[in-house]
Amino acid sequence: MAMNLSSSRSGRRSRRAPMAEINVTPFVDVMLVLLIIFMVTAPLLAVGVPIELPDSRANPVDQTPEQITISVDGDGIIYIEDEAVPVGGFPDALAQIDRGADGQQPIIVFRGDRAVDYGRTMAVLGELNRAGFNSISLVTSGSGTEP
DSSP: OOOOOOOOTTSOOOOOOOOOOOOOHHHHHHHHHHHHHHHHHHHHHTSSOOOOOOOOOSOOOOOSOOEEEEEEOTTOOEEETTEEOOTTOHHHHHHTSOOOTTSOOOEEEEEEOTTSOHHHHHHHHHHHHHTTOOOEEEOOOOOOOOO
């Protein structure tokens, strides 16, 4: 910081000379905070944006691994795709799911009925995690109404 320490003879303060220095510390602080905010929120902005895509006659490009739908109905019965899993047979059924030749696991799409007990839902999700399926998508109705 620059200070003007000159004194005048009459005891009055003279005009201060303009400062030639710029303090950039507050500017850098604000920029770092904004950078962190954008780094955290940018991935969230790209997900779940409702858009209507145009039609195309091009063949789809297969970039995602296979998807497997696991559903739990209102009675707590587990389904893998459209087949009901016998009681106690869910870990064995998960072990039979093809992991892919390239080592890329399929994406699990989980659909749980609204009436299913939360403990039952967590038991199914925990068993999926224990079987090594870490990419799980949860499906909702999308009505936007609160309970």
